């Protein structure tokens with residue numbers, strides 16, 4: 015396959031996917047102000063290299079919650095990968111394993127978590143939304159433990175799925191034949207029933223997600239699993255400090271790819287404050303608008319241990335299945351390796367706050 019930049023996979027996916035599926039994948043909430051803000055925030059950050067450092071042997075490998083990764087890179091949880099390719103999350107898992115990247119599987123995956131695990135050769139985390147039907151969560155957690163998942167990621171920026179105008183306009187519903195196969199049939203059934211002028215996903219989230227949970231409920235989750243817990247969607251130092259006090263092992267600094275709170279701050283702008291509040295007591299992961307290896311370096315400089323990509327994995331999947339996802343990840347890895355050499359940072363631990371300037 016000819017070497018492509020991520021934007022080439024994006025253009026290809028746009029041609030492959032139907033209008034409503036493309037809008038679901040690319041769209042944002044409210045005014046969609048966040049779709050450009052995240053990228054703008056990363057572009058405002060400039061890298062400051064060190065010179066005359068021996069970079070003859072750069073080593074991008076790292077560890078995250080005890081798992082070895084070929085680079086500080088992973089795939090964010092994205093629902094329903096079969097929207098992009100019939101093999102869905104199984105193809106994504108194969109690609110992530112081939113590259114040595116983390117794969118975070120969505121609770122609303124379209125392939126079973128066991129089939130995904132069977133195809134994986136790299137670490138898997140499982141993402142959860144907090145359902146009103148807690149017994150559905152417990153069943154899934156047991157299955158994840160048995161299948162070898164390495165951590166649970168609780169998404170905390172979505173007490174409900176926000177209004178996304180494109181999906182409402184399209185009356186978006188997940189097409190028949192694609193289902194959230196890991197959750198009870200009562201949770202998945204309405205995913206593909208829509209009424210004109212509304213998103214079935216937004217409506218369904220209001221029926222199924224529990225918007226009443228607080229910090230006190232984390233104890234309930236903790237008592238039901240021995241897996242490390244990661245909170246996804248944290249954007250303030252105060253919440254990061256609170257999470258650490260609760261014994262949370264990881265934080266994903268994220269605004270959900272601009273799909274939840276409109277006008278939320280870009281994740282990268284919250285990163286330093288959160289890393290400082292965590293003070294090395296838990297792992298920090300950045301997600302949102304990461305599109306180049308240089309973005310990985312920027313995240314590391316501001317205190318992240320790793321970064322995740324969401325939409326780009328689906329672009330690769332739509333382009334050419336597992337091979338496409340692998341190419342997307344290898345492109346990022348290749349770019350990051352070059353940035354390491356040019357930054358005078360031969361190890362992941364060589365990226366520091368002094369390596370970045372806000373312009």
Ligand SMILES: Cc1cc2nc3c(=O)[nH]c(=O)nc-3n(C[C@H](O)[C@H](O)[C@H](O)COP(=O)(O)O)c2cc1C
Nearest residue numbers: 039090091092093120169270271302303323324325
């Ligand atoms: C189509 C789509 C589905 C998503 N599904 C989930 C999900 O099931 N759980 C979750 O926590 N986040 C979900 N997200 C958010 C991603 O995990 C991630 O935060 C976001 O996509 C990162 O931004 P990026 O796409 O710019 O890389 C979804 C994002 C997209 C685009």
Ligand SMILES: CCCCCCC(=O)C(=O)O
Nearest residue numbers: 093122175215218219273
């Ligand atoms: C009731 C189905 C909810 C899927 C939510 C997926 C998601 O987080 C997204 O951003 O879209």
